[in-house]
Amino acid sequence: MRIGIDVGGTNTDAVLINKNTIIKTFKTNTSKDITSSVSSCIKELIKNQEKQNIDSIIIGTTHLINDLIQRKNLAKTAIIRLCGPSTRLLKPLSDWPLDIVDKNLFSSHFVSGGLEFDGREISSISKLEIQKLCDKFKSEKIESIAVNGVFASVNPYQEIETKKIIQQEMGNIPISLSHQIGRIGLLERENATILNSMLIKSAQSTFANLNNIIKELKLNSKIYITQNDGTMSSIEDALKYPVFSLSSGPTNSMRGASYLSGIKNGLVIDIGGTSTDIGMLINSFPKESSIAVDFSGIRTNFRMADVLSIPLGGGTIINKQKPYLNELSVGNEITSKSLSFGGDITTITDIFAAESKTSFSLPNKNIIIKKLLSNNVKQEIKSKISLAIDKMKTSADTIDAIVVGGGAFIMPEDIDGLNLIKIAKHSEVANAIGSALAQVSGYSEKVYSTHNMTREEILNASKHDAINNAINKGADKRTIEIIDVEEIPLSYLPSNAITVKTKVVGNINNN
């Protein structure tokens, strides 16, 4: 059996799944430290269950992206580009949102190093130069370091050597190396590496204590964290590579919605307490964004779901005049601040509660909202959601739309071009179901000689290697598909060698 947990900004949802059947669901408010809400979910779900039957606990969270959006809990980061005289016109953080660049969070440096496309050195790295930088970083109180070498994907030795030098000077400081984060494309890879470095602190506070829950509850299960691309990683890896788990929520909710509705192609509209995410399902999987992915205005080249997020949810605050919908939500304070819970802030939930249209019962049942205000708010919700849907739809034809999330009750029913699919049960835990259904990935990266193998043979060998890797990690062979193949010719080696990187994913094997 598996437990899937989704830790949102407002609620934490959880589900216990046996093979593909939902056994039990549970929902609670998100605590300040996510550990206690995760722990109470697990305790609730494993009541009356044999502890040894729980194989894995898979957790998805929006904490990292929320920290990034709110610019909080970010590590003070140094950026070292190993480039020698090359690439210096465009400095690190080029094209980043100014509010984050101006935060005095960064210390960027060009140093000697870098490779040509064929592996020759642009220049060698200088131990002395890096040591001097480390002294500077100590006085600047740098907390995390990103190292990006030109053509490090062709050969990573300069980045690895730089890490050793830094460790000698600065001990255990977290260091992110670009060749472990991204592919060829200097700026996008550098951006992802910097993001990874910045998020180390946020990841530490989010993930580090989760393993204690297992000990405390005396479970034998393993805990996993869901990643941007719908696969999962160990906690150890999530602490080292938080950028890969920066935004798994959209993929999880879309896969959960597909599972609950049985719909394979259509729109998924996930309405939460703080935001509404809209994405397209194609054959039960989220449509991926094809070129660059922006994280809060920062460009990277990750593979992930193409989702439009707008600030609209059950906790959205109502203004006294036009526009009636505030950009802000009361978030996880809904249970103390909103009218329905005895507070003094009017939220969208209160508007619907006054007409008894929420999907759950609330403590304060005697809310009176003027009909005019209520109509105006509903009108604004409709135009906001319609606009967002239009941006995501690929054609003008009528398509199926699955509405999920704790705020689903605010969805207007009369939007043109949509065939609304109601989910009878469990829609409020769609994200948690998506977490529980997280896929297993398999990866292969090897150097092949084109001397005695054809290109087709090489690609096949790499494919089989990646598939075996996925099966060893618990993937169901029948569901495995190839999602990425990258060939890098290593013209610096004499024997016509190429590196082939293949990534595959598959569903967890239930047997």
Add this chain to the structure above:
Amino acid sequence: MGAGILGTGGGGNPYIGKLRAQEIVRQYGNIKVVQPNQLKDDDLVICLGGIGAPTVGVEKVRGDESARALNELENYLGKKATAVISGEIGGSNSLEPIIAAGKNNIPMIDGDGMGRAFPEIHMKTFFIYGVSWTPAVVCDEKGNTALFTKALSAHWLEKMARAVTIQMGCAAVFATAPMNGNEVKNTAIHGTLTLAKNVGEAVQNAQNNKTDPVNNILEAYPGKLLFEGKISDLARSTTDGFARGHVLIEGSNQYKKHTLKIEFQNENLIAYIDNKIVCMVPDLICIIDSETGDPITTELLRYGFRVSVLALPAPENLCTQKALEVVGPKGFGYDFEYEYLLNIPRK
């Protein structure tokens, strides 16, 4: 973005070109653009562009080398340039002259030598129609300069410059074709900077208004939609300083069960549907993101992308007998003659 579409897969990454141009404008202020017909006989115009493999340019991002290349050529000529012109409008190369124009405070010409992108130097209309290709210089970011004072043909210059570029690390800049005003008027393809801007705006309008980018592009640059589908295979290698290979696209919608194959050498050269040629160089074969209309260059091609393929007729002066010898299929080692396959009138 328009330059990216006219780049037909090559010409370098337009996003990086945009960032570099913005950085130069930020440092040196706006750059003036003049029409070829405004030039006087005693003007000195120098052609600037990047040289190398676009797959390298996204990683070893260029700096302000083109300003140095311009200065080196001026020093040899003993005369200051009064304007710069792009060798090719396609991709980030269209913006390469901005770097030098900004640093030297001189204008840039609304026109270029290709009307699209091509992989080799001798494929510029300047040389096809008689401008001298030497003196020329190649500069890298490390401070190396190679000056070419004599080359038997533009093709020889290409071969020598390419050899130097590989040693320099496959992402260098190139200054060539010193021209007077008259030569620019007679040999350049006019108005292409404006054309690129119009195509780019067409895509942006489609993105803003949620309309079909393909229609908008075809309004700005009349042509034809060849195919829609998903990238199913990609073979790519960097040999002899070029990104060579092919991409297979599995059809969707009305193209289902058909396969489109595009062969490229930096730029897309020949498109086949089910092994039958449907468009050939110098006509433009452009791969764009089906939904957003963003151009997808050779180095950005990836398994699984959903793309549309457009065919746009090449400008008239690339299709004369003289030009086709250089930029037709035979110029790229194919053994067949150019044929116009787009059954729409050439503008």
